[in-house]
Amino acid sequence: MENSSDFMLYRLIQDKDKDALEQLYDRYEKILFSFLLKMTEDRALAEEAMQEVFIKIWRGTGEYDESKGKFTSWLFTMSRNSAIDLIRKRKKPTVPLDEINDMADGDSSVEQKAEWQEQKDQIQTAVERLSAEQQKMIQLFYFKGHTHEAIAEICDLPLGTVKSRIRLALGKLKKSLHGVQEGGAIDD
Structure with missing residues:
Protein backbone atom coordinates (compact mmCIF):
# COMPACT_ATOMS: atom_id res chain seq x y z
CA MET A 1 0.00 0.00 0.00
CA GLU A 2 3.09 2.24 0.23
CA ASN A 3 2.86 3.38 -3.40
CA SER A 4 -0.93 3.30 -3.61
CA SER A 5 -2.68 5.87 -5.73
CA ASP A 6 -4.69 8.55 -3.98
CA PHE A 7 -7.88 7.09 -5.40
CA MET A 8 -7.04 3.61 -4.12
CA LEU A 9 -6.33 5.04 -0.66
CA TYR A 10 -9.60 6.95 -0.81
CA ARG A 11 -11.50 3.75 -1.63
CA LEU A 12 -9.80 1.92 1.27
CA ILE A 13 -10.71 4.78 3.62
CA GLN A 14 -14.34 4.40 2.59
CA ASP A 15 -14.03 0.82 3.89
CA LYS A 16 -12.70 2.30 7.17
CA ASP A 17 -9.05 1.35 6.62
CA LYS A 18 -7.16 3.43 9.21
CA ASP A 19 -3.78 2.69 7.63
CA ALA A 20 -4.99 4.15 4.33
CA LEU A 21 -6.18 7.30 6.13
CA GLU A 22 -2.84 7.62 7.87
CA GLN A 23 -0.96 7.20 4.60
CA LEU A 24 -3.13 9.79 2.83
CA TYR A 25 -2.68 12.18 5.75
CA ASP A 26 1.10 11.69 5.74
CA ARG A 27 1.16 12.25 1.98
CA TYR A 28 -0.65 15.62 2.11
CA GLU A 29 -0.11 16.89 5.66
CA LYS A 30 2.68 19.37 4.95
CA ILE A 31 1.40 20.83 1.70
CA LEU A 32 -2.23 21.11 2.91
CA PHE A 33 -1.18 22.69 6.18
CA SER A 34 1.04 25.17 4.34
CA PHE A 35 -1.83 26.01 1.97
CA LEU A 36 -4.32 26.44 4.83
CA LEU A 37 -1.92 28.47 6.95
CA LYS A 38 -1.27 30.84 4.07
CA MET A 39 -5.01 31.14 3.49
CA THR A 40 -6.12 31.63 7.12
CA GLU A 41 -3.00 33.30 8.55
CA ASP A 42 -3.86 31.46 11.77
CA ARG A 43 -2.11 28.26 12.85
CA ALA A 44 -5.00 26.99 15.01
CA LEU A 45 -7.54 27.71 12.28
CA ALA A 46 -5.38 25.96 9.68
CA GLU A 47 -5.09 22.91 11.94
CA GLU A 48 -8.84 22.88 12.54
CA ALA A 49 -9.59 23.14 8.82
CA MET A 50 -7.21 20.31 8.05
CA GLN A 51 -8.76 18.15 10.75
CA GLU A 52 -12.23 18.82 9.34
CA VAL A 53 -11.10 17.74 5.88
CA PHE A 54 -9.79 14.40 7.08
CA ILE A 55 -12.82 13.84 9.31
CA LYS A 56 -15.06 14.41 6.27
CA ILE A 57 -12.99 11.95 4.26
CA TRP A 58 -13.14 9.36 7.05
CA ARG A 59 -16.88 9.77 7.59
CA GLY A 60 -17.57 9.77 3.89
CA THR A 61 -19.25 13.18 3.94
CA GLY A 62 -16.69 14.52 1.49
CA GLU A 63 -17.21 12.42 -1.63
CA TYR A 64 -14.67 12.31 -4.41
CA ASP A 65 -15.79 11.50 -7.96
CA GLU A 66 -12.86 10.41 -10.12
CA SER A 67 -14.71 11.41 -13.30
CA LYS A 68 -14.89 15.06 -12.19
CA GLY A 69 -11.18 15.74 -11.84
CA LYS A 70 -7.95 15.03 -10.06
CA PHE A 71 -7.95 13.88 -6.46
CA THR A 72 -5.54 16.63 -5.44
CA SER A 73 -7.81 19.31 -6.93
CA TRP A 74 -10.74 17.90 -4.97
CA LEU A 75 -8.68 17.70 -1.78
CA PHE A 76 -7.49 21.31 -2.07
CA THR A 77 -10.99 22.53 -2.93
CA MET A 78 -12.41 20.75 0.10
CA SER A 79 -9.63 22.22 2.25
CA ARG A 80 -10.27 25.71 0.90
CA ASN A 81 -14.01 25.39 1.58
CA SER A 82 -13.39 24.16 5.14
CA ALA A 83 -11.10 27.12 5.80
CA ILE A 84 -13.64 29.58 4.38
CA ASP A 85 -16.40 28.06 6.55
CA LEU A 86 -14.24 28.39 9.66
CA ILE A 87 -13.25 31.97 8.81
CA ARG A 88 -16.90 32.92 8.29
CA LYS A 89 -17.89 31.16 11.50
CA ARG A 90 -15.33 33.18 13.46
CA LYS A 91 -16.52 36.45 11.94
CA LYS A 92 -20.22 35.72 12.54
CA PRO A 93 -21.35 36.99 15.92
CA THR A 94 -22.17 34.20 18.34
CA VAL A 95 -24.55 35.88 20.76
CA PRO A 96 -26.83 33.63 22.82
CA LEU A 97 -30.47 34.71 22.61
CA ASP A 98 -30.79 35.20 26.36
CA GLU A 99 -27.70 37.42 26.37
CA ILE A 100 -28.48 39.80 23.52
CA ASN A 101 -27.09 43.05 24.77
CA ASP A 102 -28.11 46.53 23.87
CA MET A 103 -26.51 46.83 20.44
CA ALA A 104 -27.34 50.46 19.98
CA ASP A 105 -24.29 52.68 20.25
CA GLY A 106 -23.82 55.05 23.14
CA ASP A 107 -25.11 58.04 21.16
CA SER A 108 -28.51 56.43 20.48
CA SER A 109 -31.58 58.09 21.81
CA VAL A 110 -33.65 56.63 24.62
CA GLU A 111 -36.39 55.96 22.07
CA GLN A 112 -34.05 53.92 19.87
CA LYS A 113 -32.84 51.91 22.86
CA ALA A 114 -36.41 51.25 23.98
CA GLU A 115 -37.35 50.18 20.45
CA TRP A 116 -34.39 47.77 20.31
CA GLN A 117 -35.35 46.30 23.70
CA GLU A 118 -38.93 45.81 22.51
CA GLN A 119 -37.76 44.09 19.31
CA LYS A 120 -35.41 41.86 21.31
CA ASP A 121 -38.26 40.88 23.64
CA GLN A 122 -40.55 40.11 20.69
CA ILE A 123 -37.91 37.90 19.07
CA GLN A 124 -37.20 36.10 22.32
CA THR A 125 -40.92 35.49 22.92
CA ALA A 126 -41.37 34.24 19.37
CA VAL A 127 -38.42 31.85 19.70
CA GLU A 128 -39.75 30.59 23.06
CA ARG A 129 -43.03 29.67 21.33
CA LEU A 130 -41.23 27.27 18.99
CA SER A 131 -40.90 23.59 19.83
CA ALA A 132 -37.75 22.60 21.71
CA GLU A 133 -36.27 21.08 18.52
CA GLN A 134 -36.89 24.23 16.51
CA GLN A 135 -35.48 26.43 19.28
CA LYS A 136 -32.32 24.35 19.25
CA MET A 137 -32.00 24.70 15.45
CA ILE A 138 -32.44 28.50 15.62
CA GLN A 139 -29.98 28.76 18.53
CA LEU A 140 -27.32 26.70 16.74
CA PHE A 141 -27.76 28.34 13.34
CA TYR A 142 -28.39 32.01 14.10
CA PHE A 143 -27.01 32.60 17.56
CA LYS A 144 -24.08 30.15 17.61
CA GLY A 145 -23.18 30.56 13.94
CA HIS A 146 -23.05 26.85 13.00
CA THR A 147 -23.50 25.73 9.41
CA HIS A 148 -26.31 23.36 8.41
CA GLU A 149 -23.70 20.61 8.10
CA ALA A 150 -22.30 21.24 11.58
CA ILE A 151 -25.79 21.20 13.09
CA ALA A 152 -26.49 17.89 11.34
CA GLU A 153 -23.37 16.45 12.98
CA ILE A 154 -24.07 17.99 16.40
CA CYS A 155 -27.67 16.76 16.44
CA ASP A 156 -26.96 13.50 14.59
CA LEU A 157 -29.63 14.32 12.01
CA LEU A 168 -40.15 25.63 9.32
CA ALA A 169 -38.98 27.48 12.43
CA LEU A 170 -38.26 30.62 10.40
CA GLY A 171 -41.72 30.48 8.86
CA LYS A 172 -43.28 30.25 12.30
CA LEU A 173 -41.12 33.06 13.62
CA LYS A 174 -42.13 35.25 10.69
CA LYS A 175 -45.83 34.59 11.32
CA SER A 176 -45.43 35.17 15.03
CA LEU A 177 -43.49 38.40 14.59
CA HIS A 178 -46.03 39.71 12.12
CA GLY A 179 -48.87 39.13 14.58
CA VAL A 180 -50.57 36.32 12.63
CA GLN A 181 -50.59 34.11 15.71
CA GLU A 182 -51.10 35.51 19.17
CA GLY A 183 -50.22 33.94 22.51
CA GLY A 184 -49.73 30.28 23.29
CA ALA A 185 -47.30 27.86 21.72
CA ILE A 186 -46.70 27.74 18.04
CA ASP A 187 -47.69 24.34 16.66
CA ASP A 188 -45.07 22.05 15.12
Whole structure:
Protein backbone atom coordinates (compact mmCIF):
# COMPACT_ATOMS: atom_id res chain seq x y z
CA MET A 1 0.00 0.00 0.00
CA GLU A 2 3.09 2.24 0.23
CA ASN A 3 2.86 3.38 -3.40
CA SER A 4 -0.93 3.30 -3.61
CA SER A 5 -2.68 5.87 -5.73
CA ASP A 6 -4.69 8.55 -3.98
CA PHE A 7 -7.88 7.09 -5.40
CA MET A 8 -7.04 3.61 -4.12
CA LEU A 9 -6.33 5.04 -0.66
CA TYR A 10 -9.60 6.95 -0.81
CA ARG A 11 -11.50 3.75 -1.63
CA LEU A 12 -9.80 1.92 1.27
CA ILE A 13 -10.71 4.78 3.62
CA GLN A 14 -14.34 4.40 2.59
CA ASP A 15 -14.03 0.82 3.89
CA LYS A 16 -12.70 2.30 7.17
CA ASP A 17 -9.05 1.35 6.62
CA LYS A 18 -7.16 3.43 9.21
CA ASP A 19 -3.78 2.69 7.63
CA ALA A 20 -4.99 4.15 4.33
CA LEU A 21 -6.18 7.30 6.13
CA GLU A 22 -2.84 7.62 7.87
CA GLN A 23 -0.96 7.20 4.60
CA LEU A 24 -3.13 9.79 2.83
CA TYR A 25 -2.68 12.18 5.75
CA ASP A 26 1.10 11.69 5.74
CA ARG A 27 1.16 12.25 1.98
CA TYR A 28 -0.65 15.62 2.11
CA GLU A 29 -0.11 16.89 5.66
CA LYS A 30 2.68 19.37 4.95
CA ILE A 31 1.40 20.83 1.70
CA LEU A 32 -2.23 21.11 2.91
CA PHE A 33 -1.18 22.69 6.18
CA SER A 34 1.04 25.17 4.34
CA PHE A 35 -1.83 26.01 1.97
CA LEU A 36 -4.32 26.44 4.83
CA LEU A 37 -1.92 28.47 6.95
CA LYS A 38 -1.27 30.84 4.07
CA MET A 39 -5.01 31.14 3.49
CA THR A 40 -6.12 31.63 7.12
CA GLU A 41 -3.00 33.30 8.55
CA ASP A 42 -3.86 31.46 11.77
CA ARG A 43 -2.11 28.26 12.85
CA ALA A 44 -5.00 26.99 15.01
CA LEU A 45 -7.54 27.71 12.28
CA ALA A 46 -5.38 25.96 9.68
CA GLU A 47 -5.09 22.91 11.94
CA GLU A 48 -8.84 22.88 12.54
CA ALA A 49 -9.59 23.14 8.82
CA MET A 50 -7.21 20.31 8.05
CA GLN A 51 -8.76 18.15 10.75
CA GLU A 52 -12.23 18.82 9.34
CA VAL A 53 -11.10 17.74 5.88
CA PHE A 54 -9.79 14.40 7.08
CA ILE A 55 -12.82 13.84 9.31
CA LYS A 56 -15.06 14.41 6.27
CA ILE A 57 -12.99 11.95 4.26
CA TRP A 58 -13.14 9.36 7.05
CA ARG A 59 -16.88 9.77 7.59
CA GLY A 60 -17.57 9.77 3.89
CA THR A 61 -19.25 13.18 3.94
CA GLY A 62 -16.69 14.52 1.49
CA GLU A 63 -17.21 12.42 -1.63
CA TYR A 64 -14.67 12.31 -4.41
CA ASP A 65 -15.79 11.50 -7.96
CA GLU A 66 -12.86 10.41 -10.12
CA SER A 67 -14.71 11.41 -13.30
CA LYS A 68 -14.89 15.06 -12.19
CA GLY A 69 -11.18 15.74 -11.84
CA LYS A 70 -7.95 15.03 -10.06
CA PHE A 71 -7.95 13.88 -6.46
CA THR A 72 -5.54 16.63 -5.44
CA SER A 73 -7.81 19.31 -6.93
CA TRP A 74 -10.74 17.90 -4.97
CA LEU A 75 -8.68 17.70 -1.78
CA PHE A 76 -7.49 21.31 -2.07
CA THR A 77 -10.99 22.53 -2.93
CA MET A 78 -12.41 20.75 0.10
CA SER A 79 -9.63 22.22 2.25
CA ARG A 80 -10.27 25.71 0.90
CA ASN A 81 -14.01 25.39 1.58
CA SER A 82 -13.39 24.16 5.14
CA ALA A 83 -11.10 27.12 5.80
CA ILE A 84 -13.64 29.58 4.38
CA ASP A 85 -16.40 28.06 6.55
CA LEU A 86 -14.24 28.39 9.66
CA ILE A 87 -13.25 31.97 8.81
CA ARG A 88 -16.90 32.92 8.29
CA LYS A 89 -17.89 31.16 11.50
CA ARG A 90 -15.33 33.18 13.46
CA LYS A 91 -16.52 36.45 11.94
CA LYS A 92 -20.22 35.72 12.54
CA PRO A 93 -21.35 36.99 15.92
CA THR A 94 -22.17 34.20 18.34
CA VAL A 95 -24.55 35.88 20.76
CA PRO A 96 -26.83 33.63 22.82
CA LEU A 97 -30.47 34.71 22.61
CA ASP A 98 -30.79 35.20 26.36
CA GLU A 99 -27.70 37.42 26.37
CA ILE A 100 -28.48 39.80 23.52
CA ASN A 101 -27.09 43.05 24.77
CA ASP A 102 -28.11 46.53 23.87
CA MET A 103 -26.51 46.83 20.44
CA ALA A 104 -27.34 50.46 19.98
CA ASP A 105 -24.29 52.68 20.25
CA GLY A 106 -23.82 55.05 23.14
CA ASP A 107 -25.11 58.04 21.16
CA SER A 108 -28.51 56.43 20.48
CA SER A 109 -31.58 58.09 21.81
CA VAL A 110 -33.65 56.63 24.62
CA GLU A 111 -36.39 55.96 22.07
CA GLN A 112 -34.05 53.92 19.87
CA LYS A 113 -32.84 51.91 22.86
CA ALA A 114 -36.41 51.25 23.98
CA GLU A 115 -37.35 50.18 20.45
CA TRP A 116 -34.39 47.77 20.31
CA GLN A 117 -35.35 46.30 23.70
CA GLU A 118 -38.93 45.81 22.51
CA GLN A 119 -37.76 44.09 19.31
CA LYS A 120 -35.41 41.86 21.31
CA ASP A 121 -38.26 40.88 23.64
CA GLN A 122 -40.55 40.11 20.69
CA ILE A 123 -37.91 37.90 19.07
CA GLN A 124 -37.20 36.10 22.32
CA THR A 125 -40.92 35.49 22.92
CA ALA A 126 -41.37 34.24 19.37
CA VAL A 127 -38.42 31.85 19.70
CA GLU A 128 -39.75 30.59 23.06
CA ARG A 129 -43.03 29.67 21.33
CA LEU A 130 -41.23 27.27 18.99
CA SER A 131 -40.90 23.59 19.83
CA ALA A 132 -37.75 22.60 21.71
CA GLU A 133 -36.27 21.08 18.52
CA GLN A 134 -36.89 24.23 16.51
CA GLN A 135 -35.48 26.43 19.28
CA LYS A 136 -32.32 24.35 19.25
CA MET A 137 -32.00 24.70 15.45
CA ILE A 138 -32.44 28.50 15.62
CA GLN A 139 -29.98 28.76 18.53
CA LEU A 140 -27.32 26.70 16.74
CA PHE A 141 -27.76 28.34 13.34
CA TYR A 142 -28.39 32.01 14.10
CA PHE A 143 -27.01 32.60 17.56
CA LYS A 144 -24.08 30.15 17.61
CA GLY A 145 -23.18 30.56 13.94
CA HIS A 146 -23.05 26.85 13.00
CA THR A 147 -23.50 25.73 9.41
CA HIS A 148 -26.31 23.36 8.41
CA GLU A 149 -23.70 20.61 8.10
CA ALA A 150 -22.30 21.24 11.58
CA ILE A 151 -25.79 21.20 13.09
CA ALA A 152 -26.49 17.89 11.34
CA GLU A 153 -23.37 16.45 12.98
CA ILE A 154 -24.07 17.99 16.40
CA CYS A 155 -27.67 16.76 16.44
CA ASP A 156 -26.96 13.50 14.59
CA LEU A 157 -29.63 14.32 12.01
CA PRO A 158 -29.74 14.15 8.22
CA LEU A 159 -28.79 17.44 6.55
CA GLY A 160 -32.22 17.70 4.87
CA THR A 161 -33.97 17.38 8.24
CA VAL A 162 -31.87 20.20 9.70
CA LYS A 163 -32.63 22.47 6.74
CA SER A 164 -36.35 21.64 6.91
CA ARG A 165 -36.55 22.33 10.64
CA ILE A 166 -34.78 25.65 10.29
CA ARG A 167 -37.02 26.65 7.37
CA LEU A 168 -40.15 25.63 9.32
CA ALA A 169 -38.98 27.48 12.43
CA LEU A 170 -38.26 30.62 10.40
CA GLY A 171 -41.72 30.48 8.86
CA LYS A 172 -43.28 30.25 12.30
CA LEU A 173 -41.12 33.06 13.62
CA LYS A 174 -42.13 35.25 10.69
CA LYS A 175 -45.83 34.59 11.32
CA SER A 176 -45.43 35.17 15.03
CA LEU A 177 -43.49 38.40 14.59
CA HIS A 178 -46.03 39.71 12.12
CA GLY A 179 -48.87 39.13 14.58
CA VAL A 180 -50.57 36.32 12.63
CA GLN A 181 -50.59 34.11 15.71
CA GLU A 182 -51.10 35.51 19.17
CA GLY A 183 -50.22 33.94 22.51
CA GLY A 184 -49.73 30.28 23.29
CA ALA A 185 -47.30 27.86 21.72
CA ILE A 186 -46.70 27.74 18.04
CA ASP A 187 -47.69 24.34 16.66
CA ASP A 188 -45.07 22.05 15.12
